Amino acid sequence: MDKEEKIPLKKILLICSKASIEDVYAALVMGNGAVMEGIETKLFFTFFGLDAITKKTMNKLHTATTGNPGMRMPGGLPFPTMLGGLPGVEAGVSAMMRKQMDALDIPPVDEFLELITAGGGEIYACKLAMDMFKLTKEDLHEEVSDVITVGDLYEMCDGLGTQIVFT
Amino acid sequence: MSIKTIAGVEVNVNDEGYMEDASQWTKEIASEIAKEEGVELTDKHFEVIDFVRGKISAGEGLTIRGIGKSGVVNAKEFYALFPGAPLKKVTKISGVPKPTSCI
Known part of the structure; x- marks a missing residue:
């Protein structure tokens, strides 16, 4: 039997369409991890994911305290949904989560983007979503290289050993 | 574990070529x-x-962020000095274990 040839991952495109801390960081950690391995990396932010590259919102991301079955109280007890809906609770929980991440040396979003581009990774915004949310390039962080269409994105997918991941 | 002769000296290395004794x-x-x-x-x-x-x-961990804030190099310079997979390369060259960090 012929030995199967393994093709290593050479290029990865990560698409982030949500604004919650966990969704954005999943894309950032995977993207940065790929850059660290010397893999060509492109991150594409669309829909609510644009919050992660918009200067005003990027460092104030929230996690959902309602409708999130994984949410726990400190100590591990279940987090009552009614409590999660009270004003200020989501902001408080999110701030606490960001603080805990910082303690683990996980950078804030803006610094994470800089780390990714320092290693040669590229950050893109979705044109259609930008139009929808009435955002301009000036609203976005400096590390965003361009606002592109879906067609542009697919053109970047050429080459053997390329993968697209939608987070 | 195996023994490899590097620069005329016998050293202990693991399967991936990382030195097992930093001394x-x-x-x-x-x-x-x-x-x-x-x-x-x-x-x-x-x-x-x-x-x-x-x-x-x-006994501290290594991250690219940490190296970028070390005052020795910034992250961009670090990538330029050890192109490709910088953290893996620098640890291998420094004779210390392969990093286990995800960031």
């Missing part, structure tokens, strides 16, 4: 491993290597 490390060994990794070491490289070995001997 066996010398600058000559570093240059030899660097050559295999396609890196020609300069004084700047050795400054980073010193920082990395210092961190490991102090």
Whole structure:
């Protein structure tokens, strides 16, 4: 039997369409991890994911305290949904989560983007979503290289050993 | 574990070529491993290597963010000095274990 040839991952495109801390960081950690391995990396932010590259919102991301079955109280007890809906609770929980991440040396979003581009990774915004949310390039962080269409994105997918991941 | 002769010295290395005993490390060994990794070491490289070995001997973890804030190099310069997979390369050349960090 012929030995199967393994093709290593050479290029990865990560698409982030949500604004919650966990969704954005999943894309950032995977993207940065790929850059660290010397893999060509492109991150594409669309829909609510644009919050992660918009200067005003990027460092104030929230996690959902309602409708999130994984949410726990400190100590591990279940987090009552009614409590999660009270004003200020989501902001408080999110701030606490960001603080805990910082303690683990996980950078804030803006610094994470800089780390990714320092290693040669590229950050893109979705044109259609930008139009929808009435955002301009000036609203976005400096590390965003361009606002592109879906067609542009697919053109970047050429080459053997390329993968697209939608987070 | 196996024994490999690097720069004329017998050292213990693991399957991936990482040295298992940091005390066996010398600058000559570093240059030899660097050559295999396609890196020609300069004084700047050795400054980073010193920082990395210092961190490991102090029992601390390594991240690219940490190296970028070390004052020795910033993240961009670090990527330029050890192109490709910088954290893996610098630890291999520095004779310390392969990093386990995800960030």
